[in-house]
Amino acid sequence: MLDFTGKVVVVTGGNRGIGRAIAETFARQGADLVIGGRTLEDLQQAAREISSAFGHRVLAVQVDVADIQSANAFIEKAVAEYGRVDVLINNAGVTRDKLLMRMDEMDWDIVLDTNLKGAFNCCKAVARPMLKQRGGRIINVSSVSGLAGQVGQANYSASKAGMIGLTKALAREFASRNITVNAVAPGYVPTGLTNDLPAELKESILKATPLGRMGKPEEIANAVVFLASDEAAYITGQVLAVDGGMVMM
Numbered sequence: 001m002l003d004f005t006g007k008v009v010v011v012t013g014g015n016r017g018i019g020r021a022i023a024e025t026f027a028r029q030g031a032d033l034v035i036g037g038r039t040l041e042d043l044q045q046a047a048r049e050i051s052s053a054f055g056h057r058v059l060a061v062q063v064d065v066a067d068i069q070s071a072n073a074f075i076e077k078a079v080a081e082y083g084r085v086d087v088l089i090n091n092a093g094v095t096r097d098k099l100l101m102r103m104d105e106m107d108w109d110i111v112l113d114t115n116l117k118g119a120f121n122c123c124k125a126v127a128r129p130m131l132k133q134r135g136g137r138i139i140n141v142s143s144v145s146g147l148a149g150q151v152g153q154a155n156y157s158a159s160k161a162g163m164i165g166l167t168k169a170l171a172r173e174f175a176s177r178n179i180t181v182n183a184v185a186p187g188y189v190p191t192g193l194t195n196d197l198p199a200e201l202k203e204s205i206l207k208a209t210p211l212g213r214m215g216k217p218e219e220i221a222n223a224v225v226f227l228a229s230d231e232a233a234y235i236t237g238q239v240l241a242v243d244g245g246m247v248m249m
Contacts, residue, residue: 002029002225004026004229005029005031008078008086008087009032009086009087010075011034011035012037012092014089015035015042018191019037022220022221023058025221025224027054033050034058036063036074038062040060043060047060059081061074068121071121075125075126086135088126090140093114094110096108096111096155097153103154116162119166120166123170123181134177135177136180137181137182138170139184139227139228140163140182141186141220144186144243144246146159146160148247160185164185168237171237175236180232181236184220184242185239185241187215188209209244211244215242
């Protein structure tokens with residue numbers, strides 16, 4: 001069992017889906033949490049439920065990760081509350097799926113601003129406290145769409161591929177201060193982002209997945225928690241696909 005007792009973990013998009021599973025898994029391993037998202041009421045409800053279930057402090061903070069000032073305030077509040085940030089999970093994400101010929105500029109901007117710029121903003125905000133404490137873990141939640149591309153997801157695939165480039169660049173920048181930066185690339189997991197996929201697309205996904213099923217949020221969470229652990233201290237700049245074998249590099 002991995003032990004995060006005394007560690008402070010920040011999760012964006014931590015109130016639902018994969019982010020909620022990540023937050024709960026860290027809480028189960030003893031971490032104190034900060035979960036961020038756009039809807040404060042939902043965040044507060046999630047924080048109460050996680051804290052009640054696992055007996056650890058959970059701070060809910062409203063944040064728009066696409067806005068640099070909001071991202072800075074988010075991390076500042078975490079440091080003010082706990083004194084440090086040991087782990088940052090960049091999980092917040094949106095989709096606006098359309099074929100390129102039907103995709104307008106707003107569809108592109110919303111997805112890139114939230115998924116990629118949001119990760120950049122939070123990494124930049126957390127860099128100073130992590131550099132000062134000479135240690136930390138950053139895990140970016142990318143996607144198989146960022147590894148292999150996907151029809152109708154030019155914006156989403158570009159944002160998630162960009163997160164992989166960001167991961168590798170920051171891993172090199174931060175390594176000398178004992179800060180590791182890695183990414184996980186989930187396959188298709190039933191969440192709010194995938195519930196509206198057409199039935200024929202879901203069927204094709206299953207056919208393309210050697211394990212023959214969609215993933216579970218907790219399976220993604222387990223990979224994230226491992227990469228944040230002391231046991232993964234010699235792993236940085238890597239992308240771990242948790243996808244049932246869909247994309248084999």
